[in-house]
Amino acid sequence: LKVRVVRSSPPSPQFKATFQESYQVYRRYQMVIHKDSPDKPTVHQVRLVPVSFEDPQFKSSFEQSATLFAKYQMAVHKDAPSECGETQFTRFLCDSPLEAEDAPSGPDCGYGSFHQQYWLDGKIIAVGVVDVLPYCVSSVYLYYDPDYSFLSLGVYSALR
Numbered sequence: 169l170k171v172r173v174v175r176s177s178p179p180s181p182q183f184k185a186t187f188q189e190s191y192q193v194y195r196r197y198q199m200v201i202h203k204d205s206p207d208k209p210t211v212h213q214v215r216l217v218p219v220s221f222e223d224p225q226f227k228s229s230f231e232q233s234a235t236l237f238a239k240y241q242m243a244v245h246k247d248a249p250s251e252c253g254e255t256q257f258t259r260f261l262c263d264s265p266l267e268a269e270d271a272p273s274g275p276d277c278g279y280g281s282f283h284q285q286y287w288l289d290g291k292i293i294a295v296g297v298v299d300v301l302p303y304c305v306s307s308v309y310l311y312y313d314p315d316y317s318f319l320s321l322g323v324y325s326a327l328r
Contacts, residue, residue, distance in 0.1 A: 216298075233283065238252040280300060297309040
């Protein structure tokens with residue numbers, strides 16, 4: 169048995185080189201030990217999209233994301249439909265005081281507010297709203313399709 173400590177933040181070359189293999193071990197562990205569904209989103213089904221109406225991915229997924237937010241708020245938090253329309257969604261989870269910044273020594277995605285979208289079969293099933301900052305990632309909010317609650321997407325997102 170050989171054990172290595174590999175720096176994950178910022179990602180070291182060893183971390184990058186072994187990421188896929190480590191992820192597969194994690195995924196097998198979760199399925200065997202915790203009985204996670206094999207349908208749980210994979211690393212390739214998660215998109216980090218900048219919260220910006222100038223960004224094509226954000227714009228093209230906005231309506232689907234806002235609709236999912238409303239479905240979640242009404243099912244989980246028992247909000248009235250009037251409390252979770254596109255205006256409320258935008259004010260709550262899209263308007264951010266953070267300025268996007270691409271620092272040369274920063275992460276590839278840059279700093280700022282992002283929607284971490286979880287896709288399955290061509291549709292968004294969860295969105296983690298995160299702020300990427302110089303010394304941390306802050307999880308602002310997570311909403312998901314209640315039809316997929318059996319996947320424990322909040323736990324998965326927090327671990328990810």
